[in-house]
Amino acid sequence: GNSVTQMEGPVTLSEEAFLTINCTYTATGYPSLFWYVQYPGEGLQLLLKATKADDKGSNKGFEATYRKETTSFHLEKGSVQVSDSAVYFCALTETPTAAGNKLTFGGGTRVLVKP
Amino acid sequence: DGGITQSPKYLFRKEGQNVTLSCEQNLNHDAMYWYRQDPGQGLRLIYYSQIVNDFQKGDIAEGYSVSREKKESFPLTVTSAQKNPTAFYLCASGRRTGVINEQYFGPGTRLTVT
Numbered sequence: 001g002n003s004v005t006q007m008e009g010p011v012t013l014s015e016e017a018f019l020t021i022n023c024t025y026t027a028t029g030y031p032s033l034f035w036y037v038q039y040p041g042e043g044l045q046l047l048l049k050a051t052k053a054d055d056k057g058s059n060k061g062f063e064a065t066y067r068k069e070t071t072s073f074h075l076e077k078g079s080v081q082v083s084d085s086a087v088y089f090c091a092l093t094e095t096p097t098a099a100g101n102k103l104t105f106g107g108g109t110r111v112l113v114k115p
Numbered sequence: 116d117g118g119i120t121q122s123p124k125y126l127f128r129k130e131g132q133n134v135t136l137s138c139e140q141n142l143n144h145d146a147m148y149w150y151r152q153d154p155g156q157g158l159r160l161i162y163y164s165q166i167v168n169d170f171q172k173g174d175i176a177e178g179y180s181v182s183r184e185k186k187e188s189f190p191l192t193v194t195s196a197q198k199n200p201t202a203f204y205l206c207a208s209g210r211r212t213g214v215i216n217e218q219y220f221g222p223g224t225r226l227t228v229t
Contacts, residue, residue: 034217042222101209107157108157
């Protein structure tokens with residue numbers, strides 16, 4: 001079956017530091033990959049996505065590149081702000097199947113940015 | 116504004132009672148999903164529906180039931196058979212099977228059963 005593995009948190013950084021959150025996946029098909037962000041007490045928001053190998057998703061200063069050879073989709077941001085404090089989830093969905101676009105999530109990585 | 120609404124935000128129930136969580140979307144999406152999130156963990160799929168009047172079990176469907184009588188609505192009932200119902204419940208919607216697309220999430224309902 002499919003699975004997503006993320007680095008465990010919490011990750012604590014100072015403002016303007018570089019952030020990397022590792023994500024690797026196992027999938028039987030050719031998945032699309034996503035990063036979602038969850039702010040305290042809220043639902044999930046899509047941060048970025050990539051649908052094929054070597055695609056780079058980007059949004060709000062965050063980037064992630066779909067690496068098929070290493071089955072990875074690591075999230076990066078060059079200079080974090082306090083407002084980036086949240087839980088980040090890596091997820092995948094396989095190419096269309098009869099089962100629909102179900103998402104498989106990683107366990108989430110909590111990021112805390114200190115002023 | 117288009118989006119997904121879940122109500123209420125917080126819900127408290129006594130053990131042994133069934134409780135229904137509301138989820139409504141006006142995004143005109145065919146598919147809707149229910150996830151459960153436990154502290155420090157990822158999301159697990161409870162039920163999903165690709166079209167009105169049809170739904171399928173997810174990975175942890177035991178103790179839950181759903182209905183999909185309208186495209187806009189996908190209520191989840193947490194029954195007394197669910198052994199550990201206290202959790203954060205998230206509803207999502209997305210476009211139908213055959214299109215790779217992201218899912219859009221509601222703000223969630225935190226259920227506490229004592």
